[in-house]
Amino acid sequence: MAQAVEVKAGNSRLIRAQLSRRFLAAIAAGAIAVTFALFIATPLHGLVGFVLVAAVLYVVAQTVISNVVEGRRAAMNRLVTSVVVVCACAAVLPLVAVLGFTVIKGSAVLDLSFLTHTMRGVAEQDPYGGIYHAIIGTLEQVGLATLLAVPFGLLVAIYLVEYSTGRLGRIVSFFVDVMTGLPSIVAGLFIFALWILALGQSFSGFAGSLALAILMLPTVVRSAEEMLKIVPDSLREGSYALGIPKWVTVVRIVLPTALAGIVTGVMLAIARVTGETAPLLLTVFGNPALNFNPFSGAQASLPLFVFGEAGLPNETAINRAWAAALVLILIVLVLNIMARVIARFAGVRS
Amino acid sequence: MAKSIQMKNVDIYYGKFHAVQDVNLSVPPRAVTAFIGPSGCGKSTVLRTMNRMHEVIPGARVEGRVELDGEDIYRPAVDPVEVRRAVGMVFQRPNPFPTMSIRDNVVAGLKLQGVRNKSHLEEVTERSLRGANLWNEVKDRLGRPGGSLSGGQQQRLCIARAIAVQPEILLMDEPCSALDPISTLAIEELMGELKKDYTIVIVTHNMQQAARVSDQTGFFNLKAAGQPGRLIELDNTEKIFSNPTEKATEDYISGRFG
Numbered sequence: 001m002a003q004a005v006e007v008k009a010g011n012s013r014l015i016r017a018q019l020s021r022r023f024l025a026a027i028a029a030g031a032i033a034v035t036f037a038l039f040i041a042t043p044l045h046g047l048v049g050f051v052l053v054a055a056v057l058y059v060v061a062q063t064v065i066s067n068v069v070e071g072r073r074a075a076m077n078r079l080v081t082s083v084v085v086v087c088a089c090a091a092v093l094p095l096v097a098v099l100g101f102t103v104i105k106g107s108a109v110l111d112l113s114f115l116t117h118t119m120r121g122v123a124e125q126d127p128y129g130g131i132y133h134a135i136i137g138t139l140e141q142v143g144l145a146t147l148l149a150v151p152f153g154l155l156v157a158i159y160l161v162e163y164s165t166g167r168l169g170r171i172v173s174f175f176v177d178v179m180t181g182l183p184s185i186v187a188g189l190f191i192f193a194l195w196i197l198a199l200g201q202s203f204s205g206f207a208g209s210l211a212l213a214i215l216m217l218p219t220v221v222r223s224a225e226e227m228l229k230i231v232p233d234s235l236r237e238g239s240y241a242l243g244i245p246k247w248v249t250v251v252r253i254v255l256p257t258a259l260a261g262i263v264t265g266v267m268l269a270i271a272r273v274t275g276e277t278a279p280l281l282l283t284v285f286g287n288p289a290l291n292f293n294p295f296s297g298a299q300a301s302l303p304l305f306v307f308g309e310a311g312l313p314n315e316t317a318i319n320r321a322w323a324a325a326l327v328l329i330l331i332v333l334v335l336n337i338m339a340r341v342i343a344r345f346a347g348v349r350s
Numbered sequence: 351m352a353k354s355i356q357m358k359n360v361d362i363y364y365g366k367f368h369a370v371q372d373v374n375l376s377v378p379p380r381a382v383t384a385f386i387g388p389s390g391c392g393k394s395t396v397l398r399t400m401n402r403m404h405e406v407i408p409g410a411r412v413e414g415r416v417e418l419d420g421e422d423i424y425r426p427a428v429d430p431v432e433v434r435r436a437v438g439m440v441f442q443r444p445n446p447f448p449t450m451s452i453r454d455n456v457v458a459g460l461k462l463q464g465v466r467n468k469s470h471l472e473e474v475t476e477r478s479l480r481g482a483n484l485w486n487e488v489k490d491r492l493g494r495p496g497g498s499l500s501g502g503q504q505q506r507l508c509i510a511r512a513i514a515v516q517p518e519i520l521l522m523d524e525p526c527s528a529l530d531p532i533s534t535l536a537i538e539e540l541m542g543e544l545k546k547d548y549t550i551v552i553v554t555h556n557m558q559q560a561a562r563v564s565d566q567t568g569f570f571n572l573k574a575a576g577q578p579g580r581l582i583e584l585d586n587t588e589k590i591f592s593n594p595t596e597k598a599t600e601d602y603i604s605g606r607f608g
Contacts, residue, residue, distance in 0.1 A: 165408055234445040237406060238508070242459035242515055243435030252462050256449040348448040348497075 017069050019062075027065065031058035055086060099329070106326025109319045115327070119288035119300075124309075124317045131324045133290040134305040138331070140294040141205045141284065141301055142274050145212035150266055152213075153220030160221070161228040162250050179218040187214040188279030196283065203285035205294030208301065211279035216269045223265025227258040260343040267339030271332045277303035302328045352379040352549050353419040353436070353518040355400055360414035361578075362395050364407065369395050371578035373414075375568060377519075382541055382550045384560035384587065387570030387602070392579030393553045396570070397521050400551065401437035402430040418518070435463075438517035442524040444504035446496030446511075453492040455507055459515035474514050482510035483540050502533020509540065513548070520544065522552040526559065538563050557603060561591050569599045 117130030
């Protein structure tokens with residue numbers, strides 16, 4: 001061990017013994033070897049278990065050896081660093097797994113015909129059929145929900161940050177907080193009870209948009225509020241000092257300064273509701289055929305399509321669900337990229 | 351252009367806190383008036399009542415009369431927006447609008463008040479930037495963001511922005527405290543030129559600056575922390591710095607204070 005450990009301690013008190021990279025690699029190799037031995041000797045099996053056992057062995061061995069060679073503080077440093085890295089990997093892993101699995105499963109069926117055909121007259125075991133109707137439905141429903149929620153949410157945020165001084169502001173703020181935790185099925189039920197049962201309207205894309213807008217609203221209000229708050233007061237004062245009225249200051253100085261952050265918040269809200277299924281079940285209902293008109297009659301939507309097809313006991317239907325899920329992810333991805341591009345070019349110039 | 355300001359028995363409060371007590375003063379037109387005094391003595395507060403800017407802070411209020419050429423700017427019928435059009439302000443930290451180019455920053459006041467005439471805006475841009483001694487440095491990059499300038503240039507940009515709306519009076523709240531000596535010199539020289547056309551009131555922590563740029567100087571002080579600030583004495587700058595009437599002024603100026 002004496003050669004592998006680079007003992008730099010000489011005359012200087014500032015230099016301590018350190019484990020070399022090569023030695024750490026040797027510990028890792030040892031940990032993997034021991035794990036191998038364990039897996040052969042005992043009934044342990046499986047890749048995930050192997051990685052976990054090896055990782056735990058490595059961290060323990062590294063900490064013990066470091067404690068002996070480098071001292072207690074360095075050993076603690078290595079232990080905590082290792083734990084943090086493992087946690088970070090564990091957090092990313094499910095995300096990568098979900099994405100990877102969806103891409104692999106979904107790309108098998110996904111082609112141009114899948115994107116340009118509907119499910120009208122297609123039986124569950126038929127290999128053809130597509131999601132054109134569901135894409136149109138989702139785009140229309142989310143688009144309408146955005147048109148409803150963004151202006152409204154923005155105005156609420158402006159009121160909270162720029163105008164409210166007293167109790168009303170606190171009450172509004174409290175209810176926005178409460179709405180943030182609203183289960184999405186409750187939003188759907190509410191619109192179902194109000195719009196469809198009480199007001200006697202039919203299932204429609206617009207009914208779904210209303211439910212989605214309820215879910216978007218608190219996200220939009222909160223993110224816009226945070227962004228407006230970080231606009232420095234010195235800019236507002238600078239504007240007032242030029243004899244510019246308050247509302248012009250808000251519209252022409254404060255909003256543009258906060259625009260990049262507001263756009264990001266709006267896009268996140270859109271991305272969040274695009275995948276909502278529960279509120280659409282009771283309001284949009286689902287439809288195998290194309291319905292371009294979001295204001296009349298049941299419509300399809302991608303999350304509903306995935307939900308419906310995935311529940312059928314048939315391989316072709318389940319494959320269609322995977323492909324639709326992949327398209328849904330791609331739509332959200334495109335929205336996110338657009339948000340970043342817009343945020344980069346809008347607002348503050350540097 | 352260039353009006354005078356009179357303050358008569360002015361008391362200023364932030365909520366229940368009595369910030370400034372019984373100020374009586376007169377600011378003559380086309381001259382520089384400097385306010386000096388220790389931190390927290392209310393000199394910035396007094397400055398901000400001159401264009402009703404202190405109202406931006408919730409709970410702030412004023413008693414007494416603040417007159418612009420004899421007209422009380424605190425009558426209920428007076429629109430604070432109109433007051434601020436007549437009384438411009440430059441702040442401690444340069445605050446150019448970050449979303450705007452240099453050109454748009456200069457004419458922001460006019461544009462956002464609805465002026466559209468392009469050639470007029472062009473003309474105002476050049477005149478204001480020349481007036482702020484910034485034209486030669488930025489004339490080739492008027493389209494660049496205002497935030498791309500150095501601190502001293504940004505402050506002169508803010509002065510250009512303030513004079514672009516042609517106010518009667520220019521208030522300056524420690525305009526050089528965030529700047530280096532060279533930029534400070536540039537702004538002090540600028541004040542000397544601006545006072546031909548404008549009434550200038552400046553708050554400064556720098557007594558040498560007050561002595562260099564001002565025609566009359568007011569000394570503010572407070573008895574103790576938590577007590578309201580008061581105007582101790584206002585007189586010709588020369589007299590304040592050579593032979594002040596009040597002992598407190600002399601102590602402060604000679605550094606024997608507190």
